[in-house]
Amino acid sequence: MEDIMRVLLIFATIEGQTREIADHIGRYLKDNGHEAVTIDATHPPKSLSVDDVDAVICAGPVHIGTFPAPLRRYVHAHVRELMARPGAFVTVSLTAAGDDQSEWEELREIAARFSEETGWWPVTVHHAAGALKYTEYDFFRKWMLRRIADKKDAPTDTAHDYEFTDWGALDMFLDGFLKDAPAVAGKV
Numbered sequence: 001m002e003d004i005m006r007v008l009l010i011f012a013t014i015e016g017q018t019r020e021i022a023d024h025i026g027r028y029l030k031d032n033g034h035e036a037v038t039i040d041a042t043h044p045p046k047s048l049s050v051d052d053v054d055a056v057i058c059a060g061p062v063h064i065g066t067f068p069a070p071l072r073r074y075v076h077a078h079v080r081e082l083m084a085r086p087g088a089f090v091t092v093s094l095t096a097a098g099d100d101q102s103e104w105e106e107l108r109e110i111a112a113r114f115s116e117e118t119g120w121w122p123v124t125v126h127h128a129a130g131a132l133k134y135t136e137y138d139f140f141r142k143w144m145l146r147r148i149a150d151k152k153d154a155p156t157d158t159a160h161d162y163e164f165t166d167w168g169a170l171d172m173f174l175d176g177f178l179k180d181a182p183a184v185a186g187k188v
């Protein structure tokens with residue numbers, strides 16, 4: 001029987017896909033008997049007690065080679081409490097939709113830079129593929145994303161939206177983390 005855990009889920013999104021991923025993680029936790037306390041780092045609550053939190057999951061999208069500033073700020077500001085629990089990092093990017101090894105290496109460096117900047121070192125990282133929502137982007141974003149997509153061999157037809165997130169792979173990652181976290185908890 002798996003331990004029931006109360007999980008702090010911190011996320012930030014710019015275009016909405018990481019919110020969908022955070023919602024999915026929240027549902028997954030509940031469906032598996034755990035409890036989720038969700039925080040949007042862009043609008044964090046004024047006060048939050050993390051005393052009774054057993055584990056932390058942080059989810060953030062890569063935008064121009066980095067994560068949203070509110071997420072970096074929030075994690076940095078609470079790093080002591082966060083590091084006292086086992087943590088999982090879910091990055092969301094277009095890179096993770098492809099298989100270019102140098103792009104993947106860069107993605108791992110981007111995630112490591114987040115840890116260096118914030119001081120938060122998760123025990124495990126999952127690189128989830130995000131989405132291209134061309135029909136929702138303004139002119140500038142559409143132009144920029146088309147260039148990024150072209151470089152990554154992703155679709156460039158801006159008349160359509162594309163979702164690359166592999167929900168099954170995300171569930172498998174969560175399953176592994178939730179099973180391992182209680183054992184790790186005493187060691188962090």
Ligand SMILES: Cc1cc2nc3c(=O)[nH]c(=O)nc-3n(C[C@H](O)[C@H](O)[C@H](O)COP(=O)(O)O)c2cc1C
Pocket residue numbers: 012013014015016017018019061062063064065066092093094095096129130131132133141144145148
């Ligand atoms: C302005 C912009 C810049 C982006 N830059 C990158 C990037 O540098 N590397 C990458 O892999 N994906 C990049 N992407 C793709 C996003 O990571 C992907 O669309 C993701 O789903 C966005 O998450 P969000 O909807 O939660 O903001 C970028 C997307 C946008 C809109």
